Structure formats: structure tokens, C-alpha cells
Amino acid sequence: MSFGFYVTYVALWALVIFQSLVMFGMLREMLNLRQRLAPPPSPAQEVFGELPPGTAAPDFTARELRGGGTVSRVDLVGRRLVLLFLSPHCKTCEELTREAQELYRQASSPLVAFCAGEEGDCARHVEKHGFEIPVLHDPTRRISQAFGVMYTPTAIVLDARMRILAYSYPQNAQDMKQLLEQTAA
Template structure:
């Protein structure tokens, strides 16, 4: 699986195969209007601050096709989120991973194959259990 999306802050293209470079990946799909997405991102912000980026590629994707009108940079600044945020092209990447709601977290192994998908009701401890099998 591969995709190229633009970063929210810089508008630079970001390609999964190039940037993840042999590391496991945690993808989180989200929207700003969803309380569950906000809770999930707050929890993952703590994980992001302590994660070793050489062992885990931490990526969040705003599902622009489900977002509505919002200034994403302003939202991210107000929430204090400084992790990588990509803008989906509508719902193209979200749909390609078979997502049904937000937040959705997808864990990929170092070959960028889907290992497990967590739906909107998943809690961080459950996701962490999945990560322990991927991070070596």
C-alpha cells in the first residue's frame, strides 16, 4: 500500500513508501468535529512525544471529505498537536483502507502491509498492545 498526500502545515507532498522507509506505521484517520477523534488525538499526542521515530512512523490523516469548513492549521495549533498531519484527497486514502468511521487507526508492518485496523471505539491501550507486536 502506498499513497502521497500533502502535509497540512507545509503543503509539501508526503509519500508513505519513501517516508516510512522500513518502519512500522501507525495511521490515524480523524476529523476535527468528532469528539472521539479529539480524545484519540489527545491520547496519541502523549504517545507521539515519547515514541522513537526510528522505530515507528506516526502519521495522522485528516479526512477532508468528511471534514467540512475548518482552518486545520488553526485547529492543530489550538489543540497543541505538532505531529505529522496529512490531508486526505476527499476520502480516497480513508476509503482505500476500508475505514468506516473516525477515528480509525491502522497499523502497518515495515513492509507497509495492514496488520490490524481499530475502529472508532478502540482505546489507546488496545492499540498499544498491537504496537508491541510491531515495534522491535
């Protein structure tokens, strides 16, 4: 092999390495541009985890699954209540829902449920359990995110001025009963 062959071989490899570096630089700049052009996150996307006690409950408006009317935060002001976040595909929620109906009838604290998921799935869940509890639909989980709910079931206790008092993660009817009794006090 001749000297010219080695020079050409090294030059071609240098060209390949140079092109790779240029491509990586272009990719990095495209990602930086994408981040700069992305819209800022909404307040609901910024919340991660529980909101501190004493924090005002986020504003929301949701459709009630049984009646079809809308309910907003303003409609619930003036009474202490428990918000129960459920999912129709959650096994614990399924078991808890069976007992929550009876507890709701016995407790003096109002209970409002939010169902996160497809409307059809939530409607079947409501129908299956014969809900008397008002169930609001949260199709995009935007309300759940605004409250910092990361998984279901989650219960949030609110005072009459719609300030957060506590979060709870009921796993059975006894947990829910204790929560409703504490809220009624």
C-alpha cells in the same frame, strides 16, 4: 346515462393506464441508460471495509497540514508505522488526539495521522492540539476509502514494506498506547 358514455369512460381509463405503463417503461429505460453511461467506479470506491492483513498499502499522496509539503506512500517505506485516521468533528478523535501527542513522544513506532475533512477544520484541529505528529490532509476521503476506513478513529498498522498488519479502532489513550507498544515490538 347512455351506453356511449360508459364506452367513452372505459376508453379514457384504458388510455390513462396505457400512458402510465409507457411512462414507467421510459423511466426504466432512462435509468438503465444512466447506469450504462456512468463511469466505472474507481478502485477507491470499490473498497468497503478492512483490507486483508498482508495486503500492500494503497498508493497515496497527501499534503502535510503543518509544513505544506507532500508525503506519499513511498516516503514512508522502510519503517514500521501506525496510520491514524481522524476527523475534526469526531468526539472520540478529539479525546484521543489529546493523549496521542504524549504517546507519540514516548513510543518508538512512528505515527502518521490523516485528517479527513475541510482544510480549515483540519488546520484548526492541528493548531488546537499542537500536533507534533505529521498530519496529512484527506479532503475527499479518497485515501480513507482506499484503505477501507469507514469511520474514525481508525488506526492501521503497517510493516516496513508497507503491508497491512492490523486494523484497530482505538477509543481512548490506553487503546492507542497498547497499539503503539505492539507496533514497536
